[in-house]
Amino acid sequence: MLLLLALACPTPVLDDSAAVPEGTPTWNQDIAPLVEERCAGCHAPGEIGPFSLTDFASAAPMASAMSAAVDADRMPPWGARATDECTPRYGWKNDLTFSEEEKALLRAWAEAGAPEGDPETAAEIPPTVSLTLEGANQHLEPRVGFAASGNQDQYTCFVMDPELAQEAWITGVQVVAGNRAVVHHALIFADRSGSAAALANADGYYNCPANEGLGGDLIGAWAPGAVPNETPEGVGITVAAGSMIVMQIHYHPLGEVADVDVTGVDIRWQDTKPEHPAVLALVGNANSEGDGLLPGPNDDAGVEFRIPAGATGHTETMEFKIRDAQVKYQVFMAGTHMHYVGTDMAIWVDHKKPEGDETESECLVQTPAWDFDWQRGYDYDTPLETVPQVRTGDTIRMRCTYDNTLANPGVARALSDAGLAEPADVYMGETTLDEMCLGVFGIVYE
Secondary structure, X not given: OHHHHHHOOOOOOOOOOOOOOOOOOOHHHHHHHHHHHHOOOOOOOOOOOOOOOOOHHHHHHHHHHHHHHXXXXXXXXXXXXXXXXXXXXXXXXXXXXXXXXXXXXXXXXXXXXXXXXXXXXXXXXXOOOOOOOOOOOEEEOOXXXXXXXXXXXXXXXXXXXXXXOOXXXXXXXXXXOOOOOOEEEEEEEEEOOOHHXXXXXXXXXXXXXXXXXXXXXXXXXXXXXXXXXXXXXXXXXXXXXXXXXXXXXXXXXXXXXXXOEOOEEEEEEEOOOOOEEEEXXXXXXXXXXXXXXXXXXXXXXXXXXXXXXXXXXXEEEEEEEOOOOOOEEEEEEEEEXXXXXXXXXXXXXXXXXXXXXXXXXXXXXXXXXXXXXXXXXXXXXXXXXXXXEEEOOOEEEEEEEEEOOOOOHHHHHHHHHHOOOOOOOEEEOOOOOOEOOEEEEEEEEO
């Protein structure tokens, strides 16, 4: 997407010496506040975006490309969208998406030749959203820096020791990117098993493409411009004593050896049990009928997780019934996870006995244009007492859609990285050429 924007034809910029027709959107009066709030986290000098959008001279030639990307929901990179089949009851905190009115405003500006407007009467630019984790009480960094290189994306896992002598709880996590020109995104895990440390070299890191070699509990995700991962008031994510923190960084090198990157992570810990202990739970990846996998459109040998080579619109559907006695899970965050063959994922909870304004089948989240490179969790913009609930007898249902053809850029990229030319049947697994169908949930449990 970044490359497509960079190669798009520039917008012919209107000569502002001519009067701008009344009612025409202008940069200074209408567009600059939107771009600053939604785009400048990546498209600023020194950031991962290939060009800056922080001033009129930089943004105006890109007006048509910007409008096209926003209209198509390719940008900003925010996967969770309301669709005809999935409209969650609540919106999302820190939602970057443009409303239909804002899309129309950007489109009208581009079509008018991207006029600048009067700088003397410029609209107020929104305050810059703080990306700092307030109250962080630990900063972890890799033992040594890392220099990304070459033309292919790299995934590197760094193992760091928070020195937890006893169980503790996380209420906030934020990645502090070093070389922002190449750090594309990061995932943070708490590994209680020690498996990550066993894989690391003497400098404390190892190669971990896609999900290979990743274990432990997910505790945070980051992409350029992301605000800190923070739990709701009174909620803390439980981390076991002795756990190691594993930071997987996706590097997007620029064809040469980059400046050394030292990306760290800020954590806000509390050592007393919070009112509401929480976990980030991973649900899904059913690989057989007994695990919850339902019959699919291309099953050959009974119910199986298999995405045939050349298949488009292939779906795998799974159901997981909550059988634990007398439980109630409050879901304050939801997200989806697949690999490169995935194109769309949706998750519902089917309530056995709907309460309040619940529907019998409630959609929790859908990412209709799944992009592995921009995965993240999405926090419901509502108090903890009103977030979606999952109770005894309810069923979590998820559907993952895949495109296993070269028309899928993710497949083309994964095959190229592996030195292969044609798609092959894809099965469930952890490597780049395998697939997953996994829901990610931040839950408070009672």
